[in-house]
Amino acid sequence: MSSRKPKVIAYGFKHFRVENNKRVAVCKICGKQINDVISTTSNFVRHLKSHKESFTEYQNTTSIHIDPLQPGTFQLEHQQIKDDPYSPISMSQPQLDLSHSIPPHAITRLVRDWLAEDTPNFDPAGVCVGSQDVEATLFCKSPCSILAGIPFFTAVFTELGCTVEWMYQEGADLGPGAVTPTAVVRGPARCVLLGERPALNCLARASGIATRCSKLQYITSKAGWQGQVAGTRKTTPGFRLVEKYAMLVGGVSMHRQDLSGMVMLKDNHVWASGSITQAVMDARAVCGFSSKIEVECGSREEGSEAAAAGADIVMLDNFKPEELCVAARLLKEKFPFLLIEASGGVTPSSLLEYLSPHVDIISLGCITQGCPIVDFSLKVHKTVFEPFYGESKS
Template identity: 80%
Template sequence: MEKEKHWWKMPLPRHTAAHSIPPHTLAQLVREWLAEDTPSFDPAGVCVGSQEVEAWLLCKTPHSILAGSPFFTAVFTEVGCTVDWNYQDGAEIGPDAVTLTAVVRGPARCLLLGERAALNCLARASGIATRCSQLQAMTTAGEWHGEVAGTRKTTPGFRLVEKYAMLVGGVSMHRQDLSGMVMLKDNHIWASGSITEAVNATRSVCGFSSKIEVECRSTEEGREAAGAGVDIVMLDNFQPQELHVAARALKMEFPTLLIEASGGITPENLVMFFSPHVDIISLGCITQGCPVVDFSLKAQLAHRVRAMNTFRYPAN
């Protein structure tokens, strides 16, 4: 009874992140991808026809985090194929050099129509989720209390996938777009005249439901922003030691203020920015220059897979 009473407090498994994607948004995205890749005829479809085939999705990057399966499945659903997964989003694939991840079935020409769009999405999303998982592991090892976050430095037209991959990888997605949380950057401040004027003007239209964050280049700017009543101060492009001093000073004066560190932070130097006075660390490298996971789709390979005994079959 106690478990039932408090079920809403239990953490959700990561693969339920897929439930946050609206079905109509998912369908619209994959139709745009398919239309971009095949805007008119598919001449190669003539040579393969519509005979039923089976293709094996192989992951060739060990110790990767799977992400993007809802998009991969939606692509093949749109072209009349089915996908059976051996892993769920958020699971680590490996340690084998090549791992059977899913099986796709359907008419040959339809399967090949969806192949590239589906693989591109899965490779990119899994690469981001893998990097996010690695960053999150660093915060755990460093016993840091705050949140690693992504940024708005995403690929145009592909933001939903990249933000979803962050969610699967265990880091904060940060704001989704300009219509969400307000972030006032240097150009906003310069155009407005001051931090205080920019904050007051923005508050008059953003309402109670939006937080306001200001990008600050010094402790003095952070103090002005906090005094104007912002929710979050971003200390931008601070060196680690400068960051620690500024964050401590601002927290001492404004205890409820959230402090974000950003600018010049990489997986290699992330631990240097850990501080009890910093709540958020955002990294553009989560999406920019992030390695992809190597996936391939091989048709009619079932007999070879069994003969080679190369793949690891997860227990049901």
């Protein structure tokens, strides 16, 4: 028998067989049949990612094979990663096409505004390159990033008469490589270069937010918390649609979109109204049954007043983690159907401290404020041009 040491065995796969010239496996965890698991790693890895708890060690899978010493057991060659609490969960196969949530006219309006901002009149550099067709490759230069913003990036180039061919789907983990080819843009040279910066700016920002959201989701899912991580309205003026969409791609709640959505009565509303009870009553008279009312509270007593007045959600703002857990538990005991949100000063490094079975939502301004971007670049393929004047030398 060979002395070769078996490699790390993948979680729970069995019953390898060949059917109609296709390799088939059955997942030991859920019993699902996986086709073509050897010819391509995508189906295999994608299915493992659906079992997030089990897939933690194998996020950087590079290949799979069968160990001849243990027939029927799939194995992985992978780069072992450290147990990083901020490692992103890939959302590479979202169940919904999130781009359908964006009205086409909204994308068109944004794209035209971005292009007009960047090129308000003449484009002198366009004379240098002309309108010959070129190809340019989009590269991601930030390892382990989540791709977000495809609809906006594509719309920029569509507006300019170019096409984009993507190598990854929205929400994909672009992997650990230092440089990852991500898409190819084709079109007239001057148009590709006109769209380059607006498209890259959008993609970099959206992917940065989605990556941070994915990491936050990983922290809470690993801890077994059943609540929702949420964004805020602390967004870039004029760019909220993109940033809220990126939160969706990253797997967190967008919270309310704007002031016309869910009613949130903050401290200034309460002080201007005279009391929490009065503010809730006035808001309910306007919004009726169709909107929830949330009240920002600085103490458990204020939370109790808000709930008694008919608030649907109480935000416990700027509580220390230990005080938050106690206040949330006491409020839930008195008002079992009340939703409780924690907010104020929560960061990725402190998020675990705020997790409580009595807290339903944790909102973080850092999802959009101070969030790092993902570094992308667009490189036109070099082309050798024939001279268009003078005589060529034989």
